[in-house]
Amino acid sequence: MSTDLGTPRVLSETEKAVLLASPRGYCAGVDRAVITVEQALELYGPPVYVRKEIVHNKHVVDDLRDRGAIFVDELTEVPEGSTVVFSAHGVAPTVHQEAEQRRLKAIDATCPLVTKVHQEARRFAREDFDILLIGHAGHEEVEGTMGEAPGRIQLVESPEDVDRIVVRDPARVSWLSQTTLSVDETLATVEAIRERFPELIDPPSDDICYATQNRQLAVKELAAGVDLVLVVGSGNSSNSVRLVEVAKEAGARTAYRVDDASEIQDEWFDGVRRVAVTSGASVPERLVDGVLLQLAERGYPDARVVRSAEESLMFALPKELRRDLKAATARS
Numbered sequence: 001m002s003t004d005l006g007t008p009r010v011l012s013e014t015e016k017a018v019l020l021a022s023p024r025g026y027c028a029g030v031d032r033a034v035i036t037v038e039q040a041l042e043l044y045g046p047p048v049y050v051r052k053e054i055v056h057n058k059h060v061v062d063d064l065r066d067r068g069a070i071f072v073d074e075l076t077e078v079p080e081g082s083t084v085v086f087s088a089h090g091v092a093p094t095v096h097q098e099a100e101q102r103r104l105k106a107i108d109a110t111c112p113l114v115t116k117v118h119q120e121a122r123r124f125a126r127e128d129f130d131i132l133l134i135g136h137a138g139h140e141e142v143e144g145t146m147g148e149a150p151g152r153i154q155l156v157e158s159p160e161d162v163d164r165i166v167v168r169d170p171a172r173v174s175w176l177s178q179t180t181l182s183v184d185e186t187l188a189t190v191e192a193i194r195e196r197f198p199e200l201i202d203p204p205s206d207d208i209c210y211a212t213q214n215r216q217l218a219v220k221e222l223a224a225g226v227d228l229v230l231v232v233g234s235g236n237s238s239n240s241v242r243l244v245e246v247a248k249e250a251g252a253r254t255a256y257r258v259d260d261a262s263e264i265q266d267e268w269f270d271g272v273r274r275v276a277v278t279s280g281a282s283v284p285e286r287l288v289d290g291v292l293l294q295l296a297e298r299g300y301p302d303a304r305v306v307r308s309a310e311e312s313l314m315f316a317l318p319k320e321l322r323r324d325l326k327a328a329t330a331r332s
């Protein structure tokens with residue numbers, strides 16, 4: 001379906017082209033979380049309960065549901081003694097406690113890069129900082145991170161929120177962020193915070209994860225040179241929604257998010273020669289293939305891959321699952 005892009009050819013007035021951003025799609029944290037549920041289903045047998053969507057992609061969730069996963073919003077919906085997987089977005093410590101109280105077998109598929117932010121929140125709280133968490137209200141990752149430092153952490157969604165911040169000591173303020181935000185927007189919010197609190201302490205390393213940054217960079221490089229950007233991803237996927245915003249800010253004439261090829265609209269293609277395609281970090285490649293197939297049917301040729309970064313990060317499966325897999329192998 002796609003080939004690597006060498007030196008781009010100059011297109012004629014009417015020639016159509018599809019540019020496929022790379023990296024795109026699954027990140028290491030999503031890959032690990034999805035494999036965790038698959039392996040848990042195989043090892044323990046269905047049903048395996050999953051608290052919240054394991055990753056924010058409708059197709060992935062539907063597929064796992066068909067294979068025996070039961071998705072719940074709260075642990076009260078999980079029968080005592082059952083196996084439950086926590087999603088890649090992480091959970092607050094109170095959720096771990098509740099799982100223990102209900103004698104659930106919990107497997108924690110929280111992405112290690114989200115866990116890193118949790119650790120930073122605990123450390124800043126121990127050191128008695130007021131923590132400003134840049135993120136989106138209601139997102140599961142934000143709820144989990146805020147739960148690590150109750151009473152010490154407050155949410156900042158945009159630079160407009162900065163005037164309303166109340167802290168105990170302006171000299172002891174730090175910030176953290178959700179892992180899937182727009183890099184540029186977050187920097188603008190941090191600048192606004194720093195203007196109010198010049199002694200603001202930064203996190204020890206970037207909280208916006210490598211996968212979010214790489215996918216934004218890749219779409220930015222393509223956006224200004226195309227007529228249309230298609231981002232494959234679900235509406236509740238923060239990093240997919242950000243990719244549409246980043247593409248528009250980077251100069252794309254139009255950019256749309258689609259869950260899959262069936263959502264593509266005819267009217268988007270009026271006068272469009274060059275199309276860029278990318279996908280969020282929770283999107284299986286088969287959905288991108290479906291979009292490319294539809295573009296081919298509309299007269300757009302095979303996509304040429306534009307690679308802006310290499311990714312090789314992989315995470316080990318959660319320790320609870322590794323231990324049980326090892327025991328099962330020893331028994332067989």
Ligand code: SF4
Pocket residue numbers: 027028029030088111112113114179180209210211212239281
């Ligand atoms: Fe982890 Fe980043 Fe993927 Fe979220 S987007 S699961 S933080 S690697």
